[in-house]
Amino acid sequence: MIHQKTLALQTRGRGTVEITGEVERIVSASGVRTGLCNVFIRHTSASLIVCENADPSVREDLERFAARLAPDGDPLFGHTLEGPDDMPAHIRAILTQTALTIPVFQGSLALGTWQGVFLWEHRTHPHRRSMLVTVMGED
Template identity: 35%
Template sequence: MKQEFFEVSVSTPGKSLTDISELIQREVTSRSFHSGLLTIWCAHTGASLLVQANADPDVQQDILDYFEKLVPKSAGAYRHKPDEDDNAPSHLRALLTQTQLSIPIYDGLLPMGKVQSLYLFEHREAPKIRRLNIHYLGT
């Protein structure tokens, strides 16, 4: 049995869905992970993780638009305003999604569906560098 813990960084352009599937697959391959469970944890309160469709860019835009309507940036709408006006809505968007995902590794591959990708969902407007803490348990 093999166990490994490591970190990767992802640059985001600001509010977006950044496909991290290839980045994570490269890590799996370079570390010779064969079969097991990969847990990815986003170490931030203004970003989250999703597995979502990748075949049509309109899906990504629909997700971004939906969250803009669901949790808008609106002056005076939120109690906490620690540093920037998109801080409170970004925390609430992360709350409604996931900051951790567990993905099986099978024969050294992320067994994603034909039209699935793993995304880092950035909720802040400014570009950020996000840390992902990753734990692997398997062979």
């Protein structure tokens, strides 16, 4: 059995948005009890991560680390068509993930106690983001 659904959301700009609940609802509606859930983001300046979901300072620290790796406005970057955060956003997306695959166990995402699924927006301004969620397995 294969079930696909598009998940869309508006970000507030740079930072993380937890999408665990939305993905979990898609898994539940699919009827798959044992299988895999793949989440793919259809953008080059945002990414997906599995991260600590209990303490937001973890994600704040990740943001500070990413800013050190790919700072906005770095004169090294020639690709600035959409502003000083354009190329850094692409670098951040490439260094993280555009797709996640999570096991489905007993009809739910098999995440650990403190794990959550997050969209990581790398642009400074709000954007509408689209993800394709594919659930595959047996009922």
